[in-house]
Amino acid sequence: MSSSVDSTQPLKKQKIDVDHVSKVIGTHNGTFHCDEALAVFLLRQTAAYRGASLKRSRDPKVLETCDVVVDVGGVYDEGLQRFDHHQRGFEEVFGHGFTTKLSSAGLVYKHFGREIVASRMRIDVGDVKVNTLWLKLYREFVEGIDGIDNGISQYPTDIQPKYRNRTDLSSRVGWLNPAWNEPVDSASVDVRFEKASNLTGEEFLGRLDYYGKAWLPARDIVASALSQRSNIDPSGKIILFTQFAPWKEHLFELEAEQAIPEESKPIYVVYPDETSGNWRIQAVPISPESFESRKALPNSWRGLRDDTLSKASGIEGGIFVHASGFIGGNQSRDGALALAKKALQM
Known part of the structure; x- marks a missing residue:
């Protein structure tokens, strides 16, 4: 057979x-x-x-x-x-x-x-x-x-671009056509x-x-972490990623798909740094392209580094908090989570 x-x-x-x-x-x-x-x-x-x-x-x-x-x-x-x-x-x-x-x-x-x-x-x-x-x-x-x-x-026709870009795919296909004065069959x-x-x-x-x-695959990681955020903090305002993945676009799309109300949306994201082995805490922006955060890290931490940051926050292992308060770092996952939880209350 x-x-x-x-x-x-x-x-x-x-x-x-x-x-x-x-x-x-x-x-x-x-x-x-x-x-x-x-x-x-x-x-x-x-x-x-x-x-x-x-x-x-x-x-x-x-x-x-x-x-x-x-x-x-x-x-x-x-x-x-x-x-x-x-x-x-x-x-x-x-x-x-x-x-x-x-x-x-x-x-x-x-x-x-x-x-x-x-x-x-x-x-x-x-x-x-x-x-x-x-x-x-x-x-x-x-x-x-x-x-x-x-x-x-x-774009609206009354906006004049500052430069031309003819490297898009449609332009590159166009350049493959014969020139007007080129003999072809x-x-x-x-x-x-x-x-x-x-x-x-x-x-x-x-x-x-x-x-x-x-x-x-990054979307799957974000979806899983979003669904489990209440296990990280009862408020549901902190998302923990156990591995780094691009998350912003996915988070906003998933929030919209799940119709998560404003008062329940996450405020901070905690994840491992891609290269150093340290951990990051990042404030979720108000939109994927925005530099404004839903809740920036506390003003009293901003611009501080290392021991100075650890003393100001009361949390050991501090590395930095950006001057704008949109991101910070800690040597450990527990330290980064502690920063996020404390920032929620400040």
């Missing part, structure tokens, strides 16, 4: 590969942009279009022969596998609080993104982590491509497009890998 299964497995795999190769992705020819370059790459990460070939044309008869078409054709219809965004009346957005009009990249990601995330992370598509990463990648990676391609200003432009598609894909997968393997 087992030898029979083994002998048929290669034939089955070969048939699947042939089916994939027979699929054709269509997009427009000529100058290419970041959105369709990424859209094509993303489609090739799916079970349906893995290994698919590509046709670049604006000829409707050519596009009709394609299994899926992106960024051309004037049709958005998931059932027909047509994903254009240029037609009059198109106002599709990602949803989930996002309001940026979608480009072909956003359209493909909206419909196929969960599958792509699950496949890359090797987890079931129904896993809650897939949805978390799907939304995170849209916010941090795909939405900007949608906005740029649709000509949506990132359609075949060479198609080669350049494949290079652009791979560029967008490498960056997308790199970002997904980071969020899946580093950002998401």
Whole structure:
């Protein structure tokens, strides 16, 4: 029985590969942009279009022969596998609080993104982590491509930037197009497009890998510590991390998701220093980007170091408290926790 299964497995795999190769992705020819370059790459990460070939044309008869078409054709219809965004009346957005009009990249990601995330992370598509990463990648990676391609200003138009930044992904894809006075043919432009598609894909997968393997585990650590904070102090105002992890973004998002009232939100975070083996106490800011804290460390401790700090606080092992009171250090976990508990009462 087992030898029979083994002998048929290669034939089955070969048939699947042939089916994939027979699929054709269509997009427009000529100058290419970041959105369709990424859209094509993303489609090739799916079970349906893995290994698919590509046709670049604006000829409707050519596009009709394609299994899926992106960024051309004037049709958005998931059932027909047509994903254009240029037609009059198109106002599709990602949803989930996002309001940026979608480009072909956003359209493909909206419909196929969960599958792509699950496949890359090797987890079931129904896993809650897939949805978390799907939304995170849209916010941090795909939405900007949608906005740029649709000509949506990132800032109010009356604000003049102090410098230009043309190093974003959309700009780098644009630079891969031939110069206006450079002799080219359609075949060479198609080669350049494949290079652009791979560029967008490498960056997308790199970002997904980071969020899946580093950002998401940090979120789990923060969620666990947030749920156990009452065990650290009955007030629930102190969070203890037994290992360092980036925590600010996750804390604010989890507070919002759990609808934690203002009076119950944590004030201080205690965690081990990444390199020294000492411990830190940090005041939670009022927002992720703010320098203002919910409750800064006491004024009488600020700017003090070592023995002077230990005497002022009455807690041994003092290392420092920043002059602004947003962070401090102690030689031990117990010392840092004692600082946090005492600061709550001051």
